[in-house]
Amino acid sequence: MFAFIIRRLLQSVLVMLTVALIAFALFRFVGDPINNLVGQDTTLQDRQKLRETLGLNDSVVVQYWRYVVNTAKGDFGYSYMHRRPVKTMLLERMPATLELSIISILLALFIGVPMGVYTSLRRDGFLAKIFMSISLIGISLPTFLIGIMLILLFGVILRWLPTFGRGEVVALGTWTTGLLTVSGLKALIMPAITLALFQMTLIMRLVRSEMLEVLRTDYIKFARARGLSNRAVNFGHALKNTLVPVITITGLQLGSVIAFAIITESVFQWPGMGRMFIEAVADVDIPVMAAYLCLIALFFVVINLIVDLLYYAVDPRLRVDGGGSGGHG
């Protein structure tokens, strides 16, 4: 167990170092950092001095190490466009993105799982066929198109919901939340649905195929033979065994939901990190791009790590060979 955790941790650190290397290379070699920080009229001497104080004359390895240390401390430097520390910008924007992502994934889970169970139990039912067709459309429609269609219907034609922004937000310390005001909740509805739809179809299809698999197994037949009610068999036995992979995949998807929030945020002008990243890409604001990359990588690595460790705790089969191959789940 101990060896497994250590190996898995080392692997995660290696991934983070690789990502930091990419971020560092971006920062150091795409455009000249000095030109991006100072104005046109700065003298050559001043530039040299700044170069020295920023340590840009040291060897690349030293610079990389300094970058890693700073990044680990959360210091991502200054944005070229806004002349503000990237860290404060990220912290300002993070609550909006996290609220949107978490609400979306919960929405996807609480609608997707029942739909999946239903389609697996009533495979040839009319409603099940409708669900399956909807899921095919959900996979084929690009996220931004769903957002635009929602805006057209509920924002422009029906005028029920606001089409941009977060509504009124309440500050709780450094965290701003839109979940406590009516306008905040109203503003959340359309972005959350847009972001959730793809995950929802994914979860629904996953639950359906897992359920179909489980319903064929011997222990389900045995449970039926024992005369248990349909309800007990379907939900007590079958669904319970389906949920392990479903929760794993949903957990792993949280990372990509945060990344896909880029699109939703820019459709609904949601003031989150994703929109900040898009603006950074358009403006070639390298420090912001690099910071976002590191942050997303951190989310992914941590989520992956937790899922792997949970798997190890839940599934005894992984423990037999001393945990050697557990990390590639």
Added chain:
Amino acid sequence: MAVEAAAMAERGGEVPDLSLWRRTIDLLQRARDSDIWYSFKRSPITIVAAAVTAVIILSALFASWVAPHNPFDLATIDLMNASIPPAWMADGDTRFLLGTDDQGRGILSTIIFGARISLGVGFASVVFALIVGVGLGLISGYVGGTVDAVIMRIADIQLSFPAILLALLVDGVARGLLPRETHDELAIYVLVFSIGISGWVQYARTVRGSTLVEKNKEYVQAARVIGRPAILIILRHVLPNVMGPVMVIATIHLALAIITEATLSFLGVGVSPTEPSLGTLINVGQDYLFSGEWWIALFPGAVLAILVLAVNLLGDWLRDALNPKLR
């Protein structure tokens, strides 16, 4: 067959290459009797999907002839025609079936020309990802050892990031490295590169898997024994035998590549605005939703959705048709 060839010869005035002609006929006959054609005929949804895809691809290919107007020919654009609703609505104009945008360009024509860019970038990115992925997969599987470990590790790391994020990042870097004018000129190539590079992993993994199996088969060993160089064995013997699943991945990847291109262009970091793709058109149209000109965004969006759905259906069918377990 001989009669047909003779007739051809009379019409064309010269004798066609008989062996090539015969080979084509043979191939067509084989295709007609094949399992794939049989399963194609029996699936009405697939036939519809194929027809829809074919119509969109053909009209994109022959855009200059099919489109009622050339939206990029300044001489034919008249600002007086701006923002006309679709032809069946009260203020519609029969010259512009799906209405016009803010600059007086017919929506139908911009869609046809936009589909050309979308499909072009989609196909090119798939080909690029396919070449990189299949190449690395073959090397990884055939050579093994450290090379294999390094390539697969990179693939693992890349796979844990969403493709769209990677494509955005590559695009951002290209913007930083290239001067602005050069970037606008090269925007399409940058886009193909960024979408392609974010999609190679799946090809590499699949090909590596099949290469590991094929490598130990007798025909490869025989080729090795008679001393053929490794590169020739890989290209002439292994490659043809690992291409089956690759075609399925490529079809599904095409749908994804079209979506990714549209998304990037929608976000404003894709193709340059002078050559709008479907995504760019939707992006432009989004601003006019609020003033009631819904057709500018909605029709390109519908075409995009239909195209992606059709390609996805084709991919699903191909996967089932090529899967021996399902026969």
